[in-house]
Amino acid sequence: MPTVVFLEHHDRELQKDSLGVLGKAAELEGDVSALIAGSAVEGLAAQAGRFGAAKVFIAEDRALEAPLPQPRVDVAADLVRSHGFDTVLFGATVLTADVAAGLAARLAAGLNWDLVDLMQENGKLVGTRPALDDTVYVDVGWKGEPRLALIRTGTFEPVESGGEAEVERVDVQLEDFSTLATMLEQAHEESEGPSIEDADVIVAGGRGLGGPENFALVEELAKALGGAVAATRAVVDAGWYPYSTQVGQTGKTVSPRVYVAVGISGAIQHKVGMKGSNVIVAINKDPNAPIFEYADLGVVGDLHEIVPKLTELVNFGYIASLVRDEALGFSTAVQLHRGDSASDRSRG
Known part of the structure; x- marks a missing residue:
């Protein structure tokens, strides 16, 4: 061959x-x-x-x-x-x-x-x-x-x-x-952080965020972790976030060390685009969301409370060094923030 x-x-x-x-x-x-x-x-x-x-x-x-x-x-x-x-x-x-x-x-x-x-x-x-x-x-x-x-x-x-x-x-x-064709100009999309194809850490948002304004939560956590922001097809179709960040069906396939899914149900169309991630962390208020079936660490609770707390812990240095050891850092953060609304579950 x-x-x-x-x-x-x-x-x-x-x-x-x-x-x-x-x-x-x-x-x-x-x-x-x-x-x-x-x-x-x-x-x-x-x-x-x-x-x-x-x-x-x-x-x-x-x-x-x-x-x-x-x-x-x-x-x-x-x-x-x-x-x-x-x-x-x-x-x-x-x-x-x-x-x-x-x-x-x-x-x-x-x-x-x-x-x-x-x-x-x-x-x-x-x-x-x-x-x-x-x-x-x-x-x-x-x-x-x-x-x-x-x-x-x-x-x-x-x-x-x-x-x-x-x-x-x-x-x-x-x-x-x-x-015969001539290129008159070539422009590159400006980005503050790494692209989703190259990032070691990706924080992705889904319809569970509730609205485009809440993508700020995802962006802040991604920035704290030195990662990139991604989105589901439903979010992109709704006009909440650009197509260039779409993972899954008709989008991009990614394989970061850590993939944090925020408010994402975990339909097969999304799974196919991120299943190569080393560690998958899911944050969702629905304990029966399909994404928990293949997440390494699942957090059941209100993302509007959990995500800001995670960002705060990263910025304060509690898990900044641990997060690069994949799920270990997030597990530590969940333990620090554990309350009635949050629990962790492992894939297995």
Whole structure:
């Protein structure tokens, strides 16, 4: 299964999702190749080697400086044809979705998208993706080659192996139509803290908050913990919080060390986006909320009382050092704040 992974980069750093896909490909195959396309990107090859690439193809051209898909489709198509790759993998982003779709059309290849796992079964590559509004998982395959796949954001964590990659520069030959588009301006969303894809701690809010004004409780706790704020689909659909923070169905998949769910019932559509978290902490007034079935620590009580107290304890230093030991810190905070309205329960 000769595989090449398309590596996206930003600000001279390879993207976390791309590196996660690269590591998974190396786990499945061993010797896996990577493609880095851009301007002055050869310095990224060493990073790709440390995260699993045995060989890195470098495509450099001024036309590749802007994050536009068509020039990258040209480069990827030429590479697949000339080197006989039968599998091309992408970490899903806006750019890679365009590149993967264009490459599939160019090569008349099959493309599976939104995959949350990859495996080898009887020598064949098999993907897993959610279906029916993320309520079930189905295995998917390919009828021919090359096989193309887009992996859902946050599915695979990068694992540094410490390897060193062979580097090969490739000639960049672009179709005339591929250079017709010009990027006039590129803007980046400003954020005070880490993104939900990269954060070690996420505090997420649901409809149980009662209204958009109460997201301040979530924001304050996230800030105290040095984490990011996330939201459920119901909250986003109601206009309470931006779509960029949505976890779960049609949103993002995250895998932080600690995931604090505030006022979230825990429907399967949300679970699929955060089940990779090391520790899940749930705060909900309903003791029968589904989220308690898979939470490591559950707090039953009024979130409007519990969350401010947790924030206060973190700011005062009671659990600031412990929270990075995942559930231990939150368990300590609950013990300090225990009252008639709060109790903890463990997954098990």
